[in-house]
Amino acid sequence: MTLRKFVPLFVIVCVLLVLGAILFIPALAGAQTVPGGIVPCQGPECQLCYVTKLVDNVLKFLVAAVAVIGALMFSVAGIIWMANTGNEKRVTLAKQIFSAVFIGLILVLGAWLLIDSLLKVLTNNTADLGKPWGGIECVARADRPGSTIPEGVSVKIFCTTTTDSTGGSAKTCFGTAAECEKFRSQGFGNAGACSVTQSAIAVKNTQVPTTIATGNCSYDNMANTFGAQHASKMSCYCMRESAGDFQIESKVDKLASGDAFSVGAFQINLTQHLIYCPNQPPVDCRTAFKLDNPGQVYVPIMKRSYPGTAGWGYTIVDRNKYNTCVALAKNTACNLNTAKRLVQNPKIVYQPWRQKGTCGD
Amino acid sequence: MKWTLIIFGSVAIITGIFYMLILGVQQPSVNQVRDDAGGVLDPFGGAADYFKETKEFPGYIDVALSGGQTITAPDFRTPENQISSTTQVIGVNNTVITYPPDYLIAGGKEEAYSVIYVGLDRSFTVVLQQEPLAEVRKEAENALLKALGISPDLACALPYLVAVPYEVNAFLYNKNLGFSFCEGATTL
Numbered sequence: 001m002t003l004r005k006f007v008p009l010f011v012i013v014c015v016l017l018v019l020g021a022i023l024f025i026p027a028l029a030g031a032q033t034v035p036g037g038i039v040p041c042q043g044p045e046c047q048l049c050y051v052t053k054l055v056d057n058v059l060k061f062l063v064a065a066v067a068v069i070g071a072l073m074f075s076v077a078g079i080i081w082m083a084n085t086g087n088e089k090r091v092t093l094a095k096q097i098f099s100a101v102f103i104g105l106i107l108v109l110g111a112w113l114l115i116d117s118l119l120k121v122l123t124n125n126t127a128d129l130g131k132p133w134g135g136i137e138c139v140a141r142a143d144r145p146g147s148t149i150p151e152g153v154s155v156k157i158f159c160t161t162t163t164d165s166t167g168g169s170a171k172t173c174f175g176t177a178a179e180c181e182k183f184r185s186q187g188f189g190n191a192g193a194c195s196v197t198q199s200a201i202a203v204k205n206t207q208v209p210t211t212i213a214t215g216n217c218s219y220d221n222m223a224n225t226f227g228a229q230h231a232s233k234m235s236c237y238c239m240r241e242s243a244g245d246f247q248i249e250s251k252v253d254k255l256a257s258g259d260a261f262s263v264g265a266f267q268i269n270l271t272q273h274l275i276y277c278p279n280q281p282p283v284d285c286r287t288a289f290k291l292d293n294p295g296q297v298y299v300p301i302m303k304r305s306y307p308g309t310a311g312w313g314y315t316i317v318d319r320n321k322y323n324t325c326v327a328l329a330k331n332t333a334c335n336l337n338t339a340k341r342l343v344q345n346p347k348i349v350y351q352p353w354r355q356k357g358t359c360g361d
Numbered sequence: 362m363k364w365t366l367i368i369f370g371s372v373a374i375i376t377g378i379f380y381m382l383i384l385g386v387q388q389p390s391v392n393q394v395r396d397d398a399g400g401v402l403d404p405f406g407g408a409a410d411y412f413k414e415t416k417e418f419p420g421y422i423d424v425a426l427s428g429g430q431t432i433t434a435p436d437f438r439t440p441e442n443q444i445s446s447t448t449q450v451i452g453v454n455n456t457v458i459t460y461p462p463d464y465l466i467a468g469g470k471e472e473a474y475s476v477i478y479v480g481l482d483r484s485f486t487v488v489l490q491q492e493p494l495a496e497v498r499k500e501a502e503n504a505l506l507k508a509l510g511i512s513p514d515l516a517c518a519l520p521y522l523v524a525v526p527y528e529v530n531a532f533l534y535n536k537n538l539g540f541s542f543c544e545g546a547t548t549l
Contacts, residue, residue: 155514157432172418173432175511183433188418199430208539208546214484215522216463221481227453239535243524244486245475246463247444251490252528278451332460333448340451358527359535 052119063112066105073101159197162189173197215244216265216332225336230343233350236359241267247330252301253311259322261289261311263329266339269352270325271311276341277334285325289314424509425483426518434509437466437478444477467504474501476508484520490529495541495549498523502540517543 038061040053077097084090158180159173172191174180180194212218217238223231242248246265253262253269261270268275270285277283293313296305306312316322328334342352354361417423422436442464450458461480468474468490474497475488487501501523506516517540527534539546 155512155518157515175432175434175509175515179435179510183418183421186418186420208537208543212522212535212537214482214520215479215486215524216481217524218482221458224452224456224458225450236535239524240527243488243526243534244479244522245477245488247465247470248475248488248526249470250528278449330445331448332445333450336450358531 052122056116056119059112059115063108066108070101070105070108073097077101155199157197157199158194160184160191160194162191164189173199212239216246217242217244226340226343233359234339234343237350237353238265240358241265241353246332246335249326252299254299254301255312255314255316256297257316259316260326261314263326264335265332266335266353268329268335268338269311270322270329271314273338273342273352275325275328275334276338277328277331278337283325283328285321285328288316288318288321288325290317425520426515427520430518432511432515434511437508438462438464442466445480466508468501473497474504476501476505482520484522487521487523489523489525489538492529493549494525494530494533494538498538498541498549502542513540513542516540 038054038057040057041050074097077094080090080097081094084094157173157175158177159171160180160183161169161171163169170189172183172188174183174194177194177196184191184194212235213220215221217235219231219235222234222238226234238244241262242265248264248267249260250262250267251260253267254260262268263270271289272286274282274284274286291309291313292315293308295308295313297308297312298305299312308314329338343349350361353359417436418433420436421433422438423431424434425431443462444465445460445463447462448460450460452458463480464478465475466478466485467476473489473491475486475490477486477488478484479486485505487498487505489497489501491497502513502516506513509516509519511519521537521540523538523540524536525533525538533547533549536547538549541549
């Protein structure tokens with residue numbers, strides 16, 4: 001085969017191979033529209049920014065093809081030069097191909113850099129300006145009809161990228177730039193510069209929930225502890241008594257000494273009840289007290305009187321036992337187990353907490 | 362020698378250009394990652410792997426926001442702040458529910474409010490312990506924002522509860538009053 005026939009054939013075969021490779025490599029072929037393909041979006045999430053993204057992707061594809069073809073032409077020129085050492089005319093041709101391809105590549109890559117930078121300025125993607133391979137980032141919007149992105153409020157967070165010993169990287173985000181910078185100063189994983197990220201947080205989740213879905217008194221938690229049939233009622237009682245602070249001591253149920261007699265999640269009245277901790281014998285807290293005044297006792301904080309027999313008329317006679325009982329009532333397992341025994345007793349179900357007009361009672 | 366240089370030069374250029382282009386084209390084009398069902402896993406962008414990890418940096422805690430997103434905050438889980446121990450509650454059908462410790466972030470028994478980190482579901486509970494509730498809530502909000510180093514907008518996405526016991530206010534118990542700056546908050 002003569003060189004005149006070989007060179008065009010070689011070029012055609014190589015171009016076909018390269019184009020075939022480009023078309024069948026998923027990352028280059030645009031097999032997936034989001035992310036990584038030439039077509040950057042689909043459906044209602046497409047917006048104006050994606051037009052520039054599409055132009056950017058097409059440019060990248062063409063530049064890739066040009067670069068590969070240019071490299072092949074380098075090879076062709078090299079072969080011509082190699083195969084025609086004594087032929088000055090052919091050597092000159094090879095040199096001309098080298099210089100033409102080199103100048104062509106410089107022009108194409110330079111033009112790409114310019115156009116890409118212009119697109120980035122237009123789409124406010126200036127963070128990677130001067131790096132054409134950095135890509136244009138379009139922030140998907142939730143407020144388009146049919147969008148699958150949660151409708152949200154735009155919140156600024158400040159993120160830094162860290163790397164671990166295996167080379168893996170992770171993004172760590174903070175609520176303020178100061179916190180992000182403080183984290184960086186700790187030197188974890190060579191944290192990079194803090195950059196602002198706009199995060200869309202679902203509006204429906206930022207609205208105040210109407211149900212008690214979180215915390216110690218949540219419906220789910222009460223269902224797991226007391227059973228689904230008692231969950232709603234117990235969640236309400238729990239919220240009414242402690243509002244989810246399982247260490248709380250009553251500011252109203254107080255003895256004349258200032259010591260609280262209702263304590264913990266369900267405000268177990270220590271003057272009236274035993275405390276049942278799981279797998280332990282019950283502790284009779286009633287023996288820590290003595291009833292001094294069975295009549296009405298004035299409670300200053302409420303500016304009214306209450307029955308002394310309900311607790312206000314008692315005094316502490318065993319301080320150590322009182323302290324033990326307070327600690328047990330603040331123990332989640334003991335408090336909830338005691339409440340459970342009260343709930344499970346068919347004669348006194350809900351009785352300690354029942355009060356007309358509250359929690360459906 | 363000349364041919365060796367030409368061939369090696371060509372190979373180097375091809376490899377370099379391909380490497381550069383392939384790296385560039387594989388950049389995620391949209392600031393989100395989707396799960397198989399098409400839902401958004403990671404609206405922060407590029408951090409999907411991070412959100413799958415549970416590793417926390419020493420002195421920091423990951424706080425989950427609504428929608429499965431996470432931010433990092435200074436760790437308030439110090440021994441001094443711990444207000445309860447790990448306990449096991451016997452639930453229905455004798456299932457064991459483990460309660461991790463709760464932590465008092467701000468306020469306390471003698472204060473007008475308590476801001477508590479609930480270990481069980483990694484949420485925040487603000488208990489208003491005295492009137493005037495509007496002022497007390499404001500103080501508690503500021504304390505929480507300062508502790509976590511976050512803006513009010515982010516705070517609205519926290520898993521949280523602002524509540525008042527019956528003995529403090531007989532009309533507002535059993536309700537999430539919300540942070541004053543969040544949509545749907547109860548006006549006090």
